[in-house]
Amino acid sequence: MREIKYSEIIENQPTINIGSIGHVSHGKSTLIKSITGVKTQRHTKEQERNITINLGYANAKIFRCPNTGYIKAVSSSVKELYHPETKDKMELIKHISFVDCPGHESFMATMISGSSIMNAAFLLIAANDTIIPQQQTYEHLATISKTNIDNVLVLQNKLDLIDEESCFQNKEKIDKFLEGSIAERSTVLPISAQLSYNIDYVLKYITDNIVEPEKIYDLPAEMTIVRSFDINKPGTYMKDVKGGVIGGSIKQGILEIGDYIELRPGIISRDSEGLFICQPIISKVLSLNSDKNVLEYAIPGGLIAIGTTIDPTFTRSNGLVGQTAGLIGTLAPIYTKIGRAHV
DSSP states (O other): OOOOOOHHHHHSSEEEEEEEEETTTTTTHHHHHHHHHHOOOHHHHHHHTTSOOSOEEEEEEEETTTTTOOOOEEEETTTOOBBBTTTOOEEEEEEEEEEEEEOSGGGGHHHHHHTTTTTTTEEETTOOOOSOHHHHHHHHHHHTSSOOOOOOEEEEEHHHHHHHHHHHHHHHHHHHHHSSSTTTSEEEEEEEETBTTTTHHHHHHHHHHHOOOOOOOOOOOOOEEEEEEEETTTTTTGGOOOOOOOEEEEESSSSEETTTEEEEEEEEOOOTOOEEEEEEEOOOOOOEEEEEESSSSEOSSSOOEEEOOOOOHGGGGGGGOOOEEEEEEHHHOOOOOOOOOOO
C-alpha cells in the first residue's frame, strides 16, 4: 500500500470538512469568504438572488507561528507563510474544506446531502434577528442531529448591526433554543463575518477543538458524490469534449489517477413492466483536484473533484448527486425496494 505522510497530504489536500449551516441570510457564505477569501456563490442565479442554491465549497490552509501562537488562514495554493512582524516561518497545521449549505427552505434536500460529508459544523444565527430560532435554523440543527456530527460551534453573527444590550438579549434566546439539543454545550461565539470581527477566535477553535477524523486506508476507495458538472463550454467541438466531473469526499481507501471506478446506482430506467433497471456507470479516473491543487492520489477527508470519462450529459447540473463512486466490484448491492424481512 502507498505510504501516507500527513505532512505531505495537507500540503495539497484538505482532510477535514466543516459545514456552514443555518437560516437563509444569516451569514454562512460571508463567514466562509472571510476565512478563505473565496465567494462560494459562483452561479449566476446565486449571485443575482444573493443566496446559496447549490452546495458551496472553499478550502483554506491554517498556519500557526510556533513562537508566538499567531494563527492565520490562507488560500490552499499558499505553500509557505511567515509571521508579518517577526518574520518567523509558520507551520501548516490544518487544511480545511468548508461546505456552504443553502439556508432557503426550498433547498433543504441539498443541505441534507451536504451533511453526509461533514466532520463538524458551524451553526450561524443572526444577532439582529428577533425570532430565535428561524425555521431553517431549527431544521438544519435537527438534520445534523441525525448524523455522526458531534462538534458544533454556534456563531452569533452580525454583531455590527446591534448594540450591546440587544446582543445579550439575543444570546439568551440562543441559549434557550439550544437547550436539549446536540449543541446544548457548544461554544457560542459572537462574531461579525462581514467585518471579520473575532474570526481569529474561529480559527483558534478549529485549531484546538476540531480533530482529524479517523481515516481508513486499507479498504477499497469509496466516495459520496455531492456535486457533478460539465466543464465543456457551449460550442465545444466534439473532438475537444472532456468527460464529466464528479465532486465529493472520499469515505475510505485511496483513489489514484488511472483507477477504474463505478458509480451506483448509475443510470436508472424502467422496463416494459414498470420495474426499475439500474445500470452502474463505469469510468476511468483521469484527474484528481483539490481546489486548484493537482493530486496524484486522494485520501479520505476534504472535498475533491474527479475528472472522468463519463458522458458530461449525465454529470451536468448535479445530475449524479447522491450516487456512490468506488472501485469496480466493491460497492454495496443495489436495491429497488425496502421491505420487512420475513422471520
